[in-house]
Amino acid sequence: MTKAVVLLSGGLDSATVLAKARADGYACHCLSVDYGQRSQAELDAARKVAKALGAAEHRVVALDLQAFGGSALTDRAIAIPTGGPKAGVIPVTYVPARNTLFLALALAWSEVLGAQDLFFGANSVDYSGYPDCRPEFMQAFETLANLATRAGIEGRRTRLHTPLLRLGKHDIIGLGVQLGVDYAMTVSCYQASDLGEACGQCDACRLRRAGFVAAGIADPTRYR
Numbered sequence: 001m002t003k004a005v006v007l008l009s010g011g012l013d014s015a016t017v018l019a020k021a022r023a024d025g026y027a028c029h030c031l032s033v034d035y036g037q038r039s040q041a042e043l044d045a046a047r048k049v050a051k052a053l054g055a056a057e058h059r060v061v062a063l064d065l066q067a068f069g070g071s072a073l074t075d076r077a078i079a080i081p082t083g084g085p086k087a088g089v090i091p092v093t094y095v096p097a098r099n100t101l102f103l104a105l106a107l108a109w110s111e112v113l114g115a116q117d118l119f120f121g122a123n124s125v126d127y128s129g130y131p132d133c134r135p136e137f138m139q140a141f142e143t144l145a146n147l148a149t150r151a152g153i154e155g156r157r158t159r160l161h162t163p164l165l166r167l168g169k170h171d172i173i174g175l176g177v178q179l180g181v182d183y184a185m186t187v188s189c190y191q192a193s194d195l196g197e198a199c200g201q202c203d204a205c206r207l208r209r210a211g212f213v214a215a216g217i218a219d220p221t222r223y224r
């Protein structure tokens with residue numbers, strides 16, 4: 001089987017991407033990043049999802065972004081917004097350069113594994129306006145990946161797969177249900193409890209809940 005590195009946060013989108021990569025026949029080496037995020041429950045969720053969906057391997061790599069802070073997810077002094085998204089404003093839940101860092105880690109591991117395929121659950125439709133979720137960013141990263149690595153120079157090109165990039169949240173949920181994802185295992189909330197219970201108020205909760213409603217599928221999220 002062809003090896004792929006799949007970034008797995010423990011949330012709804014990345015679980016769907018893992019299911020898609022498995023359905024496409026890849027042996028999936030899943031990478032989660034413990035970056036000092038508020039919700040450690042998402043890492044527990046990632047472990048469960050990796051196991052349930054037949055990952056070949058799952059690793060959790062530590063990257064201390066609390067050292068910089070600058071985001072409501074990495075600095076507890078900054079409150080998580082709960083009033084809904086504001087048009088044209090990048091919310092304080094944006095973590096500076098996070099997707100660049102995560103993809104760089106995935107790229108590093110892929111080169112060691114001899115994998116040429118990276119899977120990433122970014123979404124540019126139902127998202128919070130983060131600059132590193134846009135299609136232009138994904139294209140630029142793929143270009144960088146092939147300039148930055150020995151594999152790229154030696155002709156083993158890296159492909160960045162973002163199968164959810166242009167899907168609405170309800171389409172993502174529909175796809176995942178078809179592929180057998182149990183969304184009860186996943187945690188999307190920015191401030192989930194240690195048990196993985198969601199707040200129901202943050203942007204991640206709002207997008208997720210609206211997705212289940214639009215998909216006409218019962219929301220299995222545990223709310224506190």
Ligand code: ZN
Pocket residue numbers: 188189190191192198199200201202203204205
């Ligand atoms: Zn929440």
